[in-house]
Amino acid sequence: xxxxxxxxxxxxxxxxxxxxxxxxxxxxxxxxxxxxxxxxxxxxxxxxxxxxxxxxxxxx
Numbered sequence: 001x002x003x004x005x006x007x008x009x010x011x012x013x014x015x016x017x018x019x020x021x022x023x024x025x026x027x028x029x030x031x032x033x034x035x036x037x038x039x040x041x042x043x044x045x046x047x048x049x050x051x052x053x054x055x056x057x058x059x060x
Contacts, residue, residue: 009017031038042053 038050038053041047041056042050045053045056047053047056
């Protein structure tokens with residue numbers, strides 16, 4: 001099995017990854033210390049995704 005540290009990525013793959021990371025970064029929100037409460041709410045309400053938790057909170 002190839003060592004991941006020594007694997008080289010092509011320039012095309014590197015650019016694609018950079019664009020993907022930038023797009024994902026625009027949708028990330030750091031909730032810091034509230035993370036544990038977020039997970040507890042998600043479990044307690046039986047919500048399947050973080051998007052559903054956000055909608056649940058917005059609809060309250």
